[in-house]
Amino acid sequence: MSDSPGTLAAFRHFREKMNEAILNAGNVNIKRFFALDTRSYDAGALDVKTKELLGLVASMVLRCDDCITYHLVRCREERVTDDEFFDAFSVALVVGGSIVIPHLRRAVARLEELPAA
Amino acid sequence: MSDSPGTLAAFRHFREKMNEAILNAGNVNIKRFFALDTRSYDAGALDVKTKELLGLVASMVLRCDDCITYHLVRCREERVTDDEFFDAFSVALVVGGSIVIPHLRRAVARLEELPAA
Amino acid sequence: MSDSPGTLAAFRHFREKMNEAILNAGNVNIKRFFALDTRSYDAGALDVKTKELLGLVASMVLRCDDCITYHLVRCREERVTDDEFFDAFSVALVVGGSIVIPHLRRAVARLEELPAA
Amino acid sequence: MSDSPGTLAAFRHFREKMNEAILNAGNVNIKRFFALDTRSYDAGALDVKTKELLGLVASMVLRCDDCITYHLVRCREERVTDDEFFDAFSVALVVGGSIVIPHLRRAVARLEELPAA
Amino acid sequence: MSDSPGTLAAFRHFREKMNEAILNAGNVNIKRFFALDTRSYDAGALDVKTKELLGLVASMVLRCDDCITYHLVRCREERVTDDEFFDAFSVALVVGGSIVIPHLRRAVARLEELPAA
Amino acid sequence: MSDSPGTLAAFRHFREKMNEAILNAGNVNIKRFFALDTRSYDAGALDVKTKELLGLVASMVLRCDDCITYHLVRCREERVTDDEFFDAFSVALVVGGSIVIPHLRRAVARLEELPAA
Numbered sequence: 049m050s051d052s053p054g055t056l057a058a059f060r061h062f063r064e065k066m067n068e069a070i071l072n073a074g075n076v077n078i079k080r081f082f083a084l085d086t087r088s089y090d091a092g093a094l095d096v097k098t099k100e101l102l103g104l105v106a107s108m109v110l111r112c113d114d115c116i117t118y119h120l121v122r123c124r125e126e127r128v129t130d131d132e133f134f135d136a137f138s139v140a141l142v143v144g145g146s147i148v149i150p151h152l153r154r155a156v157a158r159l160e161e162l163p164a165a
Numbered sequence: 166m167s168d169s170p171g172t173l174a175a176f177r178h179f180r181e182k183m184n185e186a187i188l189n190a191g192n193v194n195i196k197r198f199f200a201l202d203t204r205s206y207d208a209g210a211l212d213v214k215t216k217e218l219l220g221l222v223a224s225m226v227l228r229c230d231d232c233i234t235y236h237l238v239r240c241r242e243e244r245v246t247d248d249e250f251f252d253a254f255s256v257a258l259v260v261g262g263s264i265v266i267p268h269l270r271r272a273v274a275r276l277e278e279l280p281a282a
Numbered sequence: 283m284s285d286s287p288g289t290l291a292a293f294r295h296f297r298e299k300m301n302e303a304i305l306n307a308g309n310v311n312i313k314r315f316f317a318l319d320t321r322s323y324d325a326g327a328l329d330v331k332t333k334e335l336l337g338l339v340a341s342m343v344l345r346c347d348d349c350i351t352y353h354l355v356r357c358r359e360e361r362v363t364d365d366e367f368f369d370a371f372s373v374a375l376v377v378g379g380s381i382v383i384p385h386l387r388r389a390v391a392r393l394e395e396l397p398a399a
Numbered sequence: 400m401s402d403s404p405g406t407l408a409a410f411r412h413f414r415e416k417m418n419e420a421i422l423n424a425g426n427v428n429i430k431r432f433f434a435l436d437t438r439s440y441d442a443g444a445l446d447v448k449t450k451e452l453l454g455l456v457a458s459m460v461l462r463c464d465d466c467i468t469y470h471l472v473r474c475r476e477e478r479v480t481d482d483e484f485f486d487a488f489s490v491a492l493v494v495g496g497s498i499v500i501p502h503l504r505r506a507v508a509r510l511e512e513l514p515a516a
Numbered sequence: 517m518s519d520s521p522g523t524l525a526a527f528r529h530f531r532e533k534m535n536e537a538i539l540n541a542g543n544v545n546i547k548r549f550f551a552l553d554t555r556s557y558d559a560g561a562l563d564v565k566t567k568e569l570l571g572l573v574a575s576m577v578l579r580c581d582d583c584i585t586y587h588l589v590r591c592r593e594e595r596v597t598d599d600e601f602f603d604a605f606s607v608a609l610v611v612g613g614s615i616v617i618p619h620l621r622r623a624v625a626r627l628e629e630l631p632a633a
Numbered sequence: 634m635s636d637s638p639g640t641l642a643a644f645r646h647f648r649e650k651m652n653e654a655i656l657n658a659g660n661v662n663i664k665r666f667f668a669l670d671t672r673s674y675d676a677g678a679l680d681v682k683t684k685e686l687l688g689l690v691a692s693m694v695l696r697c698d699d700c701i702t703y704h705l706v707r708c709r710e711e712r713v714t715d716d717e718f719f720d721a722f723s724v725a726l727v728v729g730g731s732i733v734i735p736h737l738r739r740a741v742a743r744l745e746e747l748p749a750a
Contacts, residue, residue, distance in 0.1 A: 052639075052643070052647045054403075058403070062403045062504065062508075063504065066504035066505075066507055066508055067504070069507050069508075069511075070503060070504065070507055073481065073485050073507070074485075075326075075482075075485040075486065075488070075489055077318060077321055077322050077326075077489040077492075077493070078485060078488060078489045078492060080314075080318050080321075081318060081489070081492050081493065081497075082500075084259060084311060084314050084315060084318065085259050085497045085500070087311055087314075088255050088256055088258075088259040088311050089256070092248070092252045092255075092309075092311075093246065093248035093249040093251070093252040094218075094249055094252040094253065098215060098218065099252070099256055101211075101215065101219060102218060102219060102222045102253060102256045102257075103256055103260060105219045105222060105223050106222050106223060106226045106256065106257065106260040106261065107260065107498065109223045109226060109227055109613075110226055110227070110260070110261070110498050111697070112462070112498045112501060113501075114500075114501035114504075115260075115497065115498055115500075115501065129210065130658065131209070131210035131660075132210040132211055134210070134658050134659075134660040134663060135209045135210040135211040135216070135660065136211065136219060137660070137663060138205050138209075138660050138662040138663045138666070139205055139206070139216055139219045139220055139223065140219075140223065141205075141613075141662075141663060141666050142201060142202050142205040142613060142614050142662070142666060143220060143223040143224065143227070143232075143613050143614050143615060144223065144227070144612075144613045144615070145577075145609075145610060145611050145612045145613025145614075145615075145616070146610050146611050146613075146666075146670045146700065147611060147612070147613075147692065147695050147697040147700055148613070149667075149670070149699075149700075150697060150698075150699035150700065152655060153647065153648065153651035153652070153655065153699075154651075156651055156654050156655055156658070157647075157651055157654075160654075169288075169292070169296045171520075175520070179520040179621065179625075180621065183621035183622075183624055183625055184621070186624050186625075186628075187620065187621065187624055190598065190602050190624070191602075192599075192602040192603065192605070192606055192677075194606040194609075194610070194669060194672055194673050194677075195602060195605060195606045195609060195620075197665075197669050197672075198606070198609050198610060198614075198669060199617075201662060201665050201666060201669065202614045202617070204662055204665075205662050209660075209662075224615065226496075227615050228346070229579070229615040229618060230618075231617075231618035231621075232614065232615055232617075232618065247307065248309075251307050251308075251309040251312060252309065254309070254312060255309050255311040255312045255315070258311075258312060258315050258496075259311070259315065259496060259497050260496050260497050260498060261495075261496040261498070262460075262492075262493060262494050262495045262496025262497075262498075262499070263315075263319045263349065263493050263494050263496075264341065264344050264346045264349055264494060264495070264496075265496070266316075266319070266348075266349075267346060267347075267348035267349065269304060270296065270297065270300035270301070270304065270348075271300075273300055273303050273304055273307070274296075274300055274303075277303075286522075286526070286530045318493060319493050322489050322490055322492075322493040323490070326482070326486045326489075327480065327482035327483040327485070327486040328452075328483050328486040328487065332449060332452065333486070333490055335445075335449065335453060336452060336453060336456045336487060336490045336491075337490055337494060339453045339456060339457050340456050340457060340460045340490065340491065340494040340495070341494065343457045343460060343461055343730075344460055344461070344494070344495070345580070349494075363444065364541065365443070365444035365543075366444040366445055368444070368541050368542075368543040368546060369443045369444040369445040369450065369543065370445065370453060371543070371546060372439050372443075372543050372545040372546045372549070373439055373440070373450055373453045373454055373457065374453075374457065375439075375545075375546060375549050375730075376435060376436050376439040376545070376549065376730060376731050377454060377457040377458065377461070377466075377730050377731050377732060378457065378461070378729075378730045378732070379694075379726075379727060379728050379729045379730025379731075379732075379733070380549075380553045380583065380727050380728050380730075381575065381578050381580040381583055381728060381729070381730075382730070383550075383553070383582075383583075384580060384581075384582035384583065386538060387530065387531065387534035387535070387538065387582075388534075390534055390537050390538055390541070391530075391534055391537075394537075405637075409637070413637040413738065413742075414738065417738035417739075417741055417742055418738070420741050420742075420745075421737060421738065421741055424715065424719050424741070425719075426560075426716075426719040426720065426722070426723050428552060428555055428556050428560075428723040428726075428727070429719060429722060429723045429726060431548075431552050431555075432552060432723070432726050432727065432731075433734075435545060435548050435549060435552065436731045436734070438545055438548075439545050443543075443545075458732065461732050463696070463732040463735060464735075465734075465735035465738075466731065466732055466734075466735065552727060553727050556723050556724055556726075556727040557724070560716070560720045560723075561714065561716035561717040561719070561720040562686075562717055562720040562721065566683060566686065567720070567724055569679075569683065569687060570686060570687060570690045570721060570724045570725075571724055571728060573687045573690060573691050574690050574691060574694045574724065574725065574728040574729070575728065577691045577694060577695055578694055578695070578728070578729070583728075597678065599677070599678035600678040600679055602678070603677045603678040603679040603684070604679065604687060606673050606677075607673055607674070607684055607687045607688055607691065608687075608691065609673075610669060610670050610673040611688060611691040611692065611695070611700075612691070612695070
């Protein structure tokens with residue numbers, strides 16, 4: 049398993065291609081899950097930015113690189129700044145421990161691919 | 166393992182007694198970790214309420230009841246409303262899956278012990 | 283945390299009471315998740331018994347006692363025999379390791395509360 | 400960490416080479432574990448197909464790509480159909496949550512490398 | 517779920533009773549796993565004390581209270597001192613993060629039930 | 634995700650580059666965590682070799698390849714022999730189950746890159 053992540057473009061290409069294959073397979077419960085997953089980050093009592101930060105930190109402590117990449121992109125679109133990202137990372141780190149560090153490294157490398165806030 | 170949680174008072178009593186025993190044991194790295202844990206939720210680029218919500222959702226997806234209780238109490242002190250709690254719960258649920266549900270039940274039972282926002 | 287589980291009746295009472303409180307809170311995404319969770323075990327290409335066994339083993343390796351109890355009850359209703367249960371337990375044990383053992387103990391204690399297959 | 404998986408041939412080559420190195424190292428408890436791991440999927444009260452599906456779903460919720468690949472191959476050898484796979488995936492998804500999705504993508508990509516049922 | 521642990525006597529009674537029930541159920545792979553679990557802590561290239569400390573820290577980062585209790589007892593029998601325990605706890609804490617803390621509290625409470633080293 | 638690991642040199646290069654980027658970002662709590670992480674393996678009541686072995690086994694059961702690589706290197710520097718490594722691996726395997734095996738394969742491949750003890 050390589051320590052440095054692939055490019056964001058490669059991530060997006062594979063994600064879109066496979067999401068399409070999954071949704072085309074016709075399993076209705078999986079389709080419902082994907083729809084619910086999207087809706088869960090819509091604005092509600094909490095705003096979109098806060099919910100994307102929640103998704104980011106949840107993904108970090110559960111150590112899912114692809115989920116982290118997805119939420120980094122969405123957070124940036126919601127104008128999360130670098131200092132806010134590192135503040136969120138520090139919570140993930142203290143809750144999840146040093147095993148979060150390799151994912152933090154890849155998250156910071158990924159962040160460098162994204163446009164500034 | 167009992168499904169319903171003990172009282173908040175029992176949680177607090179045991180937590181304080183044992184934290185004291187741990188800090189009195191004299192291991193400097195454990196003391197540093199406890200201090201860092203507390204500081205990680207101080208206001209920074211993100212405000213305290215957001216950071217406590219991050220800690221709450223991280224605790225839910227990692228399924229740590231005592232951590233959930235701690236952050237529920239702190240979130241309430243920061244004036245998190247019931248609707249905001251359930252919005253955060255919904256993110257934890259979709260990220261972490263149905264195994265989060267038993268912890269959600271105990272979180273909601275715990276919430277009923279706390280004063281209204 | 284107590285090693286022996288509470289009674290099945292206590293589990294059911296708390297589960298039903300809190301599920302009602304959760305669904306009454308009015309968060310639509312949480313309601314959708316609960317509905318999807320139920321539908322995921324309906325007969326499809328795989329029959330109900332197989333899907334409940336999948337839910338049971340998933341719950342064991344993720345070490346969620348309340349989830350295990352729920353699926354033990356549903357599996358028994360689907361006429362899973364004791365030998366079939368232990369065969370499923372053996373897969374959970376080898377995949378998940380010795381940390382599954384305390385949950386296996388509680389599962390077997392729970393099984394003794396259920397009617398024979 | 401790359402999002403798309405390597406080839407099945409590369410997986411098999413590395414797996415066989417390293418399993419041989421591990422077993423040649425002469426640690427008797429590790430040898431016993433490997434033997435027990437194999438035997439755990441033999442036909443018993445449950446048939447081989449059901450046990451391989453249990454192994455697959457356990458691997459998905461624990462998010463182990465190499466374990467998923469192994470059980471996908473074995474399930475296919477036991478004539479698991481695409482619809483049955485997606486039914487099993489839907490259980491893994493609802494139990495384990497959205498963090499299972501990246502592994503589901505890689506599982507479906509892997510499935511496309513396998514012969515039809 | 518209660519925050520404070522039950523007594524060591526209750527743990528031992530339930531553990532022995534259920535282990536007996538499990539082994540009497542006649543599943544040969546489960547029996548083999550239990551035997552292998554015991555043998556894995558026998559003296560080898562590493563001594564028993566070191567292996568029990570490895571089991572303890574593994575149990576802490578995986579957050580299994582009953583496993584922690586078991587290894588605390590065995591470590592004490594191998595003359596692990598309080599300072600050595602806290603040194604091991606500090607490694608578990610930094611690797612596993614603040615979600616280990618509730619288990620650390622219960623471990624220290626349990627330690628108070630054991631005879632001095 | 635590739636099953637075979639990248640080279641040790643690539644791991645070190647990426648690790649050092651990203652650690653520098655993380656520490657330069659100026660978040661004081663993250664800096665404190667990194668400092669505490671290093672200090673946690675200093676000699677105390679337990680010696681460095683034992684603490685590095687604890688870190689290794691914790692990393693294996695939590696299935697963090699980069700953490701495993703780091704502790705393999707440090708253990709080797711502390712003169713851990715091949716037989717001692719495999720003894721530690723056997724504890725990780727029985728505690729964490731067969732999902733540890735892919736990480737064990739990569740650990741053994743990594744070990745072949747390191748100088749003999």
